[in-house]
Amino acid sequence: MIKVSVQAKSEVTKLMSAEGYNVSSDYVRVGVKSGGCSGLSYDLNFDNSINTDDKVYEDNGVKIIVDNKSFLYLIGTTLEFSGGLNGKGFVFNNPNANRTCGCGESFSL
Numbered sequence: 001m002i003k004v005s006v007q008a009k010s011e012v013t014k015l016m017s018a019e020g021y022n023v024s025s026d027y028v029r030v031g032v033k034s035g036g037c038s039g040l041s042y043d044l045n046f047d048n049s050i051n052t053d054d055k056v057y058e059d060n061g062v063k064i065i066v067d068n069k070s071f072l073y074l075i076g077t078t079l080e081f082s083g084g085l086n087g088k089g090f091v092f093n094n095p096n097a098n099r100t101c102g103c104g105e106s107f108s109l
Contacts, residue, residue: 004060007081021046027063031070
């Protein structure tokens, strides 16, 4: 399962609305792809359809879809939002990551 913090939900809701999506009926697609300085990087998009190989979760009023391959890397992850001094953006708090890069956008297992 993937969790969504209160701050991330607030930011997701604003961004989805700005891009023409509705948080109550559309989805946040979370995935993992090859790349980044640590080997794997996170992918975050909005979507209004589900593929046959997707897992669907809902946490804190946000519907999340993850493809089966990415799910293995993301089990137990919390999507958070940081607006601190080091920059503003979404942060993946992934308990499976052994190593992350300085910017927090890539990881390895």
